[in-house]
Amino acid sequence: MTSVTAGLQHLVERDRDHECEGYGPNHLCVRLVGAADLPTRFGEFSIVAFWNNRDAKEHVAIVRGDVRDREQVPCRVHSECLTGDALGSLRCDCRDQLEAALRRIGELPQGIVLYMRQEGRGIGLINKVRAYALQDRGLDTVEANLALGFRDDERDYAIAAHMIHSLGVKSIRLMTNNPQKVEQLQQYGIEVDGRDPHILPPNPHNLFYLQTKANRSGHFIDFAGKPHLAEQGDWVRVEGMPERIPEEE
Amino acid sequence: MVVGAGVSGLECARALARAGHDVLVIDKARGVGGRCATRRIEGQPVDHGLAFLHGSDPGFLAALDAVAADGAGTPLEGWPAAVQGSGSPCQPDAFAPGERRVAFAEGVSAFPKHLARELRVRLQTRVTALGLAGLRLALELDDGGRIDAETVVLALPLEQARELLATLPAGIADLDGVRALLSMLGTLPCLTVMAGYPPEIGAAVPFDLCYPAGSRALQLVAHDSAKRAAPAQCVMVYQARPAWSRERLEAEPSQWAPELLEAAAGLCGTWTAQPLWHQTHRWRFARVDRGSELAGPVVVQFPGGARLALAGESFAPGGGVEAAFLSGRRLAARLHEEFA
Known part of the structure; x- marks a missing residue:
């Protein structure tokens, strides 16, 4: 076991009886319940498993280096996306985003990727498949998408904030293109010491971002004619793209 | 105008009425409550x-x-x-x-009766079709009558809502999207x-x-x-x-x-x-059917300003009376916000 993981083990022991008032209106509370080495193709990490008091979702943190009492620890919050992360779907950019985060943090002395187990948008995978089915029929309407999914941001951020806090980090630098995420975490008492844009390296699958403009609902249309939803609650930026999505014309 | 005096329709109407809106609930049955019967x-x-x-x-x-x-x-x-x-x-x-x-x-049924106690409810009236009447929506009734309203809430079982949506013309993007979505559920x-x-x-x-x-x-x-x-x-x-x-x-x-x-x-x-x-x-x-629930109610805006909204058990996670109630309440809040 690496010394980093050994340090995280101490947190697991510390959390054994942890019970706090909880974060947010739903009093969300999490506990570190397991830590182990996680060597990856992106570098040496530790994986930390969390239990929470609200649902059966098993969130994890992928931790690089000893982050306890550290300031300005780079941190990326990633929402689970089975189709993208695991299956390599080209209907979203989740895998590119996850890989870019792991690769980047893998090159740094410290960093954290929080992997939130709430499938993409909404109630879950079932409704994501339905949203794709609508897109296949050329229908990508705002109302249908609203009915299919809501991001329970409140819960996302409350859990993420508690996880960061439990890891003993003093302050983070958030890797995101969405400044609202910074505010959301700050609301839960996390010291966010700046934001780093999350820029994806260009590849044959995301070149369309450089070639097309967002459609009416802010989605980019890919080469297969499918709109890419902002599954990570974070707009995509590929190297060479400006800081903001161009305004619609 | 709320079509369907089940728990979702009643709660939606009640919340709208409390916010100062003039609401009429219409149902084909002899009593309120729908499946809470x-x-x-x-x-x-x-x-x-x-x-x-x-x-x-x-x-x-x-x-x-x-x-x-x-x-x-x-x-x-x-x-x-x-x-x-x-x-x-x-x-x-x-x-x-x-x-x-x-x-x-x-x-x-004590529960829906309680929800309905201060509401205007017209029973034993079935809505047979929807239409556009200028800037408003028109409801065709089984007694040959016709009512029009700026906002119509369908608080019905999915299939019945779908049947009524089918009576409206195609070509409105959000409506087409919602129709396609409902066709996947049951x-x-x-x-x-x-x-x-x-x-x-x-x-x-x-x-x-x-x-x-x-x-x-x-x-x-x-x-x-x-x-x-x-x-x-x-x-x-x-x-x-x-x-x-x-x-x-x-x-x-x-x-x-x-x-x-x-x-x-x-x-x-x-x-x-x-x-x-x-x-x-x-x-x-x-x-x-478990797995058929949607995340929330639906509101379709028509070009002239009329609005058609859907609530009910299928329009909140979890299903059941609680989901019906919460979808009605959420829809009312959304409509009220957009009214104001």
């Missing part, structure tokens, strides 16, 4: 739709509390207490920790038999509710008279499983009611098959 048989209430209410949302629980506070019903907290059988409940969450369960001595049917027995039988029934395992026919057996104070008779309610119900949905009750009673006899004892009387009900759209 109670019949009076020989003077005794019988819940032939859902057998009890359950939930955990503070707003929903407060609304349940208000029924007793206003003297509109006598709550039976924790009913059903004696639950037997290892079959699956219609609502898997009903028996989760932290979930509150309640029935009413007057019947579960509800489940439930054939129901209510049966009466001599009162002494009741003492021998060992459960309030039974979810039989391994029965192809029976989903649930409810000891309905256990909810009544000093019942004059023992009343049981038998509800059939979705696939079994679907196969017999268009058949005469005389063909399936005896079959369902026989199935119950195999489970509870031969007495069940010889009731003093029985009545039937065909719930064509009894409940949401």
Whole structure:
């Protein structure tokens, strides 16, 4: 076991009886319940498993280096996306985003990727498949998408904030293109010491971002004619793209 | 204008009325409540739709509390207490920790009746089609009448809402999207038999509710008279499983009611098959198929400014009365925000 993981083990022991008032209106509370080495193709990490008091979702943190009492620890919050992360779907950019985060943090002395187990948008995978089915029929309407999914941001951020806090980090630098995420975490008492844009390296699958403009609902249309939803609650930026999505014309 | 006086429609109308809007609720039935239904048989209430209410949302629980506070019903907290059988409940969450369960001595319809008490409700009127009338939406009624409104809420089972949406013209992007979405979802049917027995039988029934395992026919057996104070008779309610119900949905009750009673006899004892009387009900759209629920209500804006909105059990996570209630409440909040 690496010394980093050994340090995280101490947190697991510390959390054994942890019970706090909880974060947010739903009093969300999490506990570190397991830590182990996680060597990856992106570098040496530790994986930390969390239990929470609200649902059966098993969130994890992928931790690089000893982050306890550290300031300005780079941190990326990633929402689970089975189709993208695991299956390599080209209907979203989740895998590119996850890989870019792991690769980047893998090159740094410290960093954290929080992997939130709430499938993409909404109630879950079932409704994501339905949203794709609508897109296949050329229908990508705002109302249908609203009915299919809501991001329970409140819960996302409350859990993420508690996880960061439990890891003993003093302050983070958030890797995101969405400044609202910074505010959301700050609301839960996390010291966010700046934001780093999350820029994806260009590849044959995301070149369309450089070639097309967002459609009416802010989605980019890919080469297969499918709109890419902002599954990570974070707009995509590929190297060479400006800081903001161009305004619609 | 709210079409459908079930729990979602009533809560939506109630929240809109409280916010100062002029609301009319319209329903094809003789009473309010939809599937939150109670019949009076020989003077005794019988819940032939859902057998009890359950939930955990503070707003929903407060609304349940208000029924007793206003003297509109006598709550039976924790009913059903004696639950037997290892079959699956219609609502898997009903028996989760932290979930509150309640029935009413007057019947579960005490709840929707309470929700409706300050509302304008027009019963026994069916909406047959929707149309665009200038900048407003028009509702064609089965009595030949026609009402128009700027905002129409459909608080109906999914299939009935879909039928009404089909009467509107195509070509409005959001409406087409919502229609396509609804075409992927559905509800489940439930054939129901209510049966009466001599009162002494009741003492021998060992459960309030039974979810039989391994029965192809029976989903649930409810000891309905256990909810009544000093019942004059023992009343049981038998509800059939979705696939079994679907196969017999268009058949005469005389063909399936005896079959369902026989199935119950195999489970509870031969007495069940010889009731003093029985009545039937065909719930064509009894409940949401788990996995068919959407995240929230839907609002479609028409070019002229008219709005068509959908709420109901299918339009909130979890299904059941609580989901119906919350979808109605959420829709009202959304409509009010957009009105103002």
